[in-house]
Amino acid sequence: MFVSLKIISINKNNEYVLQNEKSKKQHTLMLEFYNVKNPKVGDRLFISKNLLDINFEGFCQPYAFTVADENEIEKFAHNNFDNEIAVLFNSNNKTILKRIYG
Amino acid sequence: MINSDLKYIKKHYGEKFAHLCRDLFPTILETEGLLKDIITKHFAPSRNLYYDITKHGLVDDFKDFVYCFINLENDTMQSVGLSPEELLLQAGYILYPECQTEADIQKFIKYYASGEELCTFGGRRLTTCRVWFAVKENVDEIKRENFPHPTRQDEYGTSVISIQFSRTGNNYLSIKNRYNHMVNNPDATFSNDLDNIIPGLSQAFAQHYGLTINGGKNFEIPNYVQTSNGEFIKYNIEHDNIYCCANNIIVCNGEERQLPPEKFLLFDNYVLDLETSRVLPANAIDLKTNRVKSYLPPYRDAFIESLGEIKSAKRVLNKDGMKIILTPEEGEPVEIDLNNRNQIVGYSNTNVEIIGNDFLDYNTTLTTLSVPNAKEIGSNCLYFNTTLTTLDASNATKFGSGFLNNNNSLTTLYLPKAEIISNAFLYYNNSLRELYLPNVQFIDMLFLNHNTTLKKLYAPKLKTYSITNEYILNLIKKEISSDSLER
Numbered sequence: 001m002f003v004s005l006k007i008i009s010i011n012k013n014n015e016y017v018l019q020n021e022k023s024k025k026q027h028t029l030m031l032e033f034y035n036v037k038n039p040k041v042g043d044r045l046f047i048s049k050n051l052l053d054i055n056f057e058g059f060c061q062p063y064a065f066t067v068a069d070e071n072e073i074e075k076f077a078h079n080n081f082d083n084e085i086a087v088l089f090n091s092n093n094k095t096i097l098k099r100i101y102g
Numbered sequence: 103m104i105n106s107d108l109k110y111i112k113k114h115y116g117e118k119f120a121h122l123c124r125d126l127f128p129t130i131l132e133t134e135g136l137l138k139d140i141i142t143k144h145f146a147p148s149r150n151l152y153y154d155i156t157k158h159g160l161v162d163d164f165k166d167f168v169y170c171f172i173n174l175e176n177d178t179m180q181s182v183g184l185s186p187e188e189l190l191l192q193a194g195y196i197l198y199p200e201c202q203t204e205a206d207i208q209k210f211i212k213y214y215a216s217g218e219e220l221c222t223f224g225g226r227r228l229t230t231c232r233v234w235f236a237v238k239e240n241v242d243e244i245k246r247e248n249f250p251h252p253t254r255q256d257e258y259g260t261s262v263i264s265i266q267f268s269r270t271g272n273n274y275l276s277i278k279n280r281y282n283h284m285v286n287n288p289d290a291t292f293s294n295d296l297d298n299i300i301p302g303l304s305q306a307f308a309q310h311y312g313l314t315i316n317g318g319k320n321f322e323i324p325n326y327v328q329t330s331n332g333e334f335i336k337y338n339i340e341h342d343n344i345y346c347c348a349n350n351i352i353v354c355n356g357e358e359r360q361l362p363p364e365k366f367l368l369f370d371n372y373v374l375d376l377e378t379s380r381v382l383p384a385n386a387i388d389l390k391t392n393r394v395k396s397y398l399p400p401y402r403d404a405f406i407e408s409l410g411e412i413k414s415a416k417r418v419l420n421k422d423g424m425k426i427i428l429t430p431e432e433g434e435p436v437e438i439d440l441n442n443r444n445q446i447v448g449y450s451n452t453n454v455e456i457i458g459n460d461f462l463d464y465n466t467t468l469t470t471l472s473v474p475n476a477k478e479i480g481s482n483c484l485y486f487n488t489t490l491t492t493l494d495a496s497n498a499t500k501f502g503s504g505f506l507n508n509n510n511s512l513t514t515l516y517l518p519k520a521e522i523i524s525n526a527f528l529y530y531n532n533s534l535r536e537l538y539l540p541n542v543q544f545i546d547m548l549f550l551n552h553n554t555t556l557k558k559l560y561a562p563k564l565k566t567y568s569i570t571n572e573y574i575l576n577l578i579k580k581e582i583s584s585d586s587l588e589r
Contacts (some may be wrong), residue, residue, distance in 0.1 A: 004548035011343045012355070013269045014230045024508070025324070025487065026340075030230050030268050034221065054274075061274035062230050064221050101283040102220025102264075 001049045002082065007041050014099060018045060027052045028061035036095060037087055046087040058083060068098035105131050115141070117389065119152035126165045139170050146335040152338065154323050167321035186247065186306045187551040193300040195236040195263075200311070210235045213262040215246045218282045222264060229264040232273070232311070238262070254285040255292070263291055265307075272328070273313040330356030338445045339371040339464045346371045346384050348443040359389040366392075367417065367426075369444040370465055371431060372405065374426065379415040381406050381428070386400075404458030404480060408451055408473075409436055423447070449473075457483055459502065469511075471495070479505060481524070495520075501527060503546070525568075539564070550574050 005018035005027065016039070018027045029040075030054070037072060039045065051058045065086055073085070073096050088095045104112075105124075108131065111304050112120035112489060115374055123137060130137045134527060144167075145151055190197040201207045204225055209222050227233055238244065238261040249258040264278035275296065296303035296315075314332055319355070326334045326535035327345040335353060337345040348363040350368045362445050367374040371384045375394060383403055386397045388521040418425045426438040439448030450472040457473060457478035465487055472494040473479075481502035488499040491511045495501075503524040509531050516538040525546035528534065534550065536558040541555055547568040550556065554573045559581050569575045 009341075009343050015270060016341065018339075030270065032221070032226060032230065034224060040257075057293070058287040058290055060276035060294065061268040061270075089559075100221050101288045102222050102278050 002046050003049050003052070004044055004046050007039055007043050007045065009041060010039075010077065016045075032062050032064040033097075034064065034066040034100065036065070036067050036088070039090065040089075044089040046089065047088075048082040050083050064100045064102075065097040066100050068096045072098055106134060107131055107136075110138050111141060112175040114147040115145070115151055116149040119149075122155070122161070126161070128166065130168070130469075137168070140168055143354055144171075144332055144334060146333055148336055150336055154326070158324055160321075160323060163321050169449065184302065184306060185310055186303060187302050188414045189300050189306050190236050193236055193303075194240070195299075196239060197234060197236045197265075199234075201233040201235070207233060210237075210262070210264070213237065214280065214282070218280070218284055220264060220278050221281055222266070222278065227266070229269075231268050231276075232313075234265040236263050236265060252284050254279055254281070254288060257313065259285060259288075260291060264294070267307075267311075267313055267315070273315055275315055327353050329353055329357075329358045335360070336460055338443055338467075341371045341384075341464055344371070344385050350444075352384060352387075352389060354389060357389070361387060362392055367444070369426070369438070369440050370446045370462070374415055376415070379412045379428070381409055381412065402458065404461035404483070408461065410453060439470070456480070457498075459483070460485070461486070472500075478502075481505075482507070484509070499541075500524075503527075504529070506531070525549070526551070528553070537561075545569060 006018055006021055009017040011017065013029050014032060016029050016031050018029060033039065046060060051068045052058070053059060068085060084099050086097045088097055108120045108124055111123055122139070124131070128156070136242040139208050155161060188199045205224055207227070209221060211219055213528065214220065222233065241261050244258050244261045246258060249256060253257060259279045259281045262280040266276045266278065267273040275294050276289045276318060279285060279291040279296055280499045282288050283398065291297040292397050296307060304315050307313055323334060327340070328334050329338050335351065335358065337347045337348050337353065339346050346368055347353065350363050350366065352359050352361065352368065359370055365376055366387065367376060368384065373382050373384055373387055375382060379496065382394065383401065383406070386395055387399050410433065411429055412428050413431050415427045417429045418427065423439070423441040423444070426440065428436045428438070430436065433453035436453065437448070438446055441447050445467040446462065447467050448470040449468060452475055454473055455475060455477050457479045459474050459482055461480060461483040462468060463482050463485040466482065467489055468484065468487055469489050472490040472496050473488060474496050476495055476498050478500045479498050480501055482504040483502065484490060485504050488508050488510050489507060490506060490509055492514070493515060499519050500522040501520060501524060504526045505528070506508040506525055507529045509528055510533050512531060512534050514536045515534060518540055520542050521544070523542055523545045526548040527550065529548055529551050529552060532553050532555055534553055534556050537556060537560070539561040541563055542561050543563055543565045545567040547562065548572070549569050551571050553571060556574060556577060559577050561578065564578070567578065569578065
């Protein structure tokens with residue numbers, strides 16, 4: 001299950017403060033972005049709810065993302081890999097991202 | 103006779119909280135001073151704490167959080183004096199010194215198969231994390247080709263691990279696997295619990311390297327910020343990572359500072375300079391020198407602009423909190439009501455004609471707003487407010503998008519001069535029962551988008567609308583003639 005979060009501030013150490021606009025609940029995540037322009041305040045991130053749960057087995061900090069290619073997007077869509085993808089929305093466009101590890 | 107710890111807790115946190123501690127921690131209370139030390143170290147004194155814990159259903163989490171410190175103390179007794187290096191040696195690993203530079207990190211890339219390198223080697227990780235590598239003593243005997251079916255916890259995957267702690271107040275631990283993305287959850291090797299490698303390792307790292315490891319478990323209370331010392335403090339408003347709390351306290355980058363009360367009054371995320379009567383945003387104060395910063399980058403703040411040039415300021419204490427009376431150079435005094443946490447609960451200003459965008463957008467406590475001479479209300483005003491029950495904007499003709507987006511307290515609203523209502527007006531409201539808009543001509547989309555309580559909508563001059571809420575749409579069609587409408 002995905003949630004849409006608005007970036008309301010970006011602190012040092014790549015800490016992103018994200019807010020669910022409906023519930024107002026805030027989450028602070030350390031995020032790294034490779035080969036994509038760093039998001040800015042006001043952008044929206046669409047990610048798996050699991051990644052917000054510190055009790056989730058795969059929870060770790062920071063989460064790292066890079067741009068997903070079309071083959072990967074199709075693979076993720078068909079295999080329900082919710083925790084592997086995210087979507088970044090800014091005022092101009094949408095970028096589909098995949099998790100990278102290590 | 104009341105336990106001395108409970109007596110202290112009752113005095114500083116209230117009787118209900120003391121009772122809660124008595125019920126949850128009977129065995130901890132048998133050791134005098136232990137519970138008091140844990141509570142005082144981790145929670146700023148507050149009589150709200152009991153209500154905030156229970157209101158959010160956090161009693162069990164609170165109990166686990168406190169017991170987490172008791173367990174750590176037990177581990178200390180079991181492994182007194184052993185360093186992480188010594189413990190890992192017992193587990194068959196060589197723990198190399200903490201990586202201080204990118205060159206230190208790159209020394210370990212040789213252990214990773216092609217295509218399985220960690221993104222740690224990409225060059226930015228030291229900004230966000232403290233990094234160690236632990237390598238099995240017999241690493242040369244463990245060959246990748248002998249493991250055609252990788253699993254996270256197999257001998258190869260765990261033969262070289264990168265132990266990384268985030269550089270935040272809670273140092274989140276991530277143990278990186280030698281297989282990297284070839285296995286599931288590679289950044290959670292050993293389930294991100296160092297004690298799964300060898301008991302006592304978490305505490306050893308915590309003690310030797312000054313870390314606050316939560317082992318993947320975290321305790322949060324809504325609207326509380328945790329300082330770098332691990333203390334939870336309730337805040338009023340957070341904006342740009344500055345947490346404005348009661349009692350003139352600001353938490354910024356994990357550091358807690360109290361503004362001198364003889365010089366400043368902190369309310370919501372604003373500061374009244376008592377020497378100059380200026381109202382400034384909280385980030386205008388240099389927290390090290392307790393002075394207004396000599397250079398302030400240009401900023402626009404609709405609330406501050408609405409006050410105009412202030413000639414003098416007066417504070418009047420009352421039973422609910424305080425009233426600030428600001429006398430402008432021109433016009434009538436502006437009145438700001440604060441509750442006992444110095445949050446804005448009332449605002450009355452007969453001078454302002456334009457309320458700019460984002461006016462008090464983060465305020466969640468205002469109940470009364472009186473701006474009778476305002477002709478225009480900007481976008482996202484009172485966006486996050488849920489509590490407003492009384493609004494006088496009797497001369498406003500235009501309301502910007504997102505006005506009172508999250509409000510769920512208004513039951514009756516009369517906007518006699520409103521002609522244009524932009525999108526997402528009272529978007530989440532589901533309490534309004536009567537709405538009078540005698541002059542409105544245009545209503546944009548997402549108007550009262552979640553409302554199903556409105557019984558009376560008076561909008562006889564409505565010409566153009568773009569309403570998506572079927573309930574409201576039906577109400578409009580019933581209330582006014584459909585001939586005069588166009589979508």
